[in-house]
Amino acid sequence: MADKDGAERPGRKRAAPYHGAPTGDVVYAALDLGTNNCRLLLAEPTQRGFRVLESYSRIIRLGEGLTASGVLSDTAMGRAMEALMECARIVAPHQQLRIRCIATQACRIAANGTEFLTRVKRETGLTLEIVTPAEEARLSVLGCAPLMDPSADVALVIDIGGGSTELSWVDPRSMHAKPRVLAWTSLPVGVVTLAEQFPEPDMPDPNWYAAMSAAAADHVRAFAGADQFKNAFHIGRAHMVGTSGAVSSLAGVHLELPKYQRSRVDGLWMQMYDVRKVSGQLRSVTRESRAAHPCIGADRADLVVPGSAILEAVSQLWPVERVRVADRGLREGVLLELIAASRASAS
Secondary structure (H helix, E strand, C coil), X not given: CCCCCCCCCCXXXXXXXXXXXXXXXXXXXXXXXXXXXXXXXXXXXXXXXXXXXXXXXXECCCCCCHHHHCCCCHHHHHHHHHHHHHHHHHHCCCCCEEEEEEECHHHHHCCCHHHHHHXXXXXXXXXXXXXXXXXHHHHHHHHHHHHCCCCCCEEEEEEECCCCEEEEEEEHHXXXXXXXXXXXEEECCXXXXXXXXXCCCCCCCHHHHHHHHHHHHHHHXXXXXXXXXXXXXXXXXXXXXXXXXXXXXXXXXXXXXCCCCHHHHCCCEEEHHHHHHHHHHXXXXXXXXXXXXXXXXXXXXXXXXXXXXXXXXXXXXXXXXXXXXXXXXXXXXXXHHHHHHHHHHHC
């Protein structure tokens, strides 16, 4: 399973059992076409949730150059089409398929976003819907709900994407039912947009990271709709849930994993001082050194530091002692809703 900007490592995978024995033959699928990644998850329902059958993830950088041009480039759309054709091939054999396909920030803001999705429908048969930032945040919260600590007063879900970052302040005690979102906002900054706004210098430069963090903090500071919850953060009654490829990469580096292991990363509690320590290590080396790390790789080497800059900017203004790493999010939320709707219609 994966987060919004690609915690899952690229490729097609058969997945291990997720929640007990399957209860039916219907296959459910969630496809997330983001600014940076294209990801697909197939599952079948169980008594307590769902069991993952197969997963697919490929970095496509659909939003490459979008901030400057306002349109999706032919090269980026070509990469996305290749990934979407593969997704169509993966779901094709399943006759009893219930699927929801979602497109997020890149298609939301591109002048040719809707036109591209029309092409996708024509060439792959997949129907993608452009969701609002509010819907994107809601689904991510739903997917991350099992990781929230009910003893806290507030949980802040930070969903760092390629082109945007969604922040959701949630009542963690409501997780047994429908997650209760207390406040939310969507920031127009993500790992791809920040990387393009602040190109990485050839040699490590602390001023580069400081500039990125300051730019991200300006966006966070501009939102005042959750100020009533600040006291909980200052007195240690809040925690953060990070659903992002950057956050899961930081966790993998922190654990010194010889290769990325979702089972070790998803649900891990990290102290914020460890987050800052690993972030400092990664920005003090070259992109090539980061690319060589098994938990980062070449596709994510230029994005993990902008992602950690966003995470640190949020944690400076919303201080927490710990963050729970979520290698899950929007797709899991989609699957849970599809399964719930199917059961409701059958009852």
